[in-house]
Amino acid sequence: MTQVRKRSKAPPPSQRRRSPPANPTLASRTTGPLDALLDPALFAALSDPTRLRLVACIAKCGRGCTVGETAACCAVDLSVVSRHLALLARAGILTAAREGRVVRYIVRYDALATLFRSLADALDHCRPTDIACACNADCAEGTCDAR
Amino acid sequence: MTQVRKRSKAPPPSQRRRSPPANPTLASRTTGPLDALLDPALFAALSDPTRLRLVACIAKCGRGCTVGETAACCAVDLSVVSRHLALLARAGILTAAREGRVVRYIVRYDALATLFRSLADALDHCRPTDIACACNADCAEGTCDAR
DNA sequence: CCAATACTTGCACAATGACGCAAGTACGCA
DNA sequence: TGCGTACTTGCGTCATTGTGCAAGTATTGG
Incomplete structure (x- = not known):
């Protein structure tokens, strides 16, 4: 993660976001060509060992896991887990749902599986086929739309 | 990427690694359960926008791309591209092959596609099915093997 | 053997990210 | 309304990472 610069001061408690914004529609990433599927934010969310462990833990607990339960999976502070889960939800990997006093996070199985399959297909x-790609001369020009 | 602490001083030029180590066998990650497939290093390699662009660029250029060609895809120094490509090769995403004066990098299409499909399957x-998961009580104990 | 081309690596620096602690907020129940 | 439980957020710290520049290494051709 490099060029994602978000540095806005937290708004006052009154107007502070209480319920996280709608998860980005993973579906929107599952249609386009390879570029559209290669979202740095998604991979960044999965690039931390602690977060991956949390995801694996939640993935296997059928019903949603609370922050506290999930925290038992790894040896970091509860606040860290809370932040990780929020980040994963923002990335569209988990879904959060408040149930009274607890918040349950659950893996977005379908969205993720679909995304990964789309990636594989892309x-x-x-x-490469037998026919040489026309963009060979220079990736930055010609028919190569990678940029 | 957090707990990957590698801080060894570079060895002297004489014993310095010239040819990169064999690419990690992505295949070895495509068999186990979810945990085995969730490799932080792989996602970390894909978590940088510049690297993703390089991957997309190379993916579309059928034959392998040289470092110089690939560098045309994005606006960073050639040395940066060289480092990124080496990292991607180490992560098993690309394969490097020296051809005379140039080095060609190519995407490991099969390995990656297989990996992503395995992830989706996992x-x-x-x-969750209708039968409640036995590990619900506490992710850190019981039958949940996420840790 | 020298020069040119094509990469790779050392080094310094700024930005980012993960972490823990402490304080703050939300919700349910007396 | 006050209290306890369950999270969330502010803040400071420290390691990692992306980047450019300059110097080094590999390979080919003269």
């Missing part, structure tokens, strides 16, 4: 489509 | 298997 890669297959990119695989 | 997620599908984790999806």
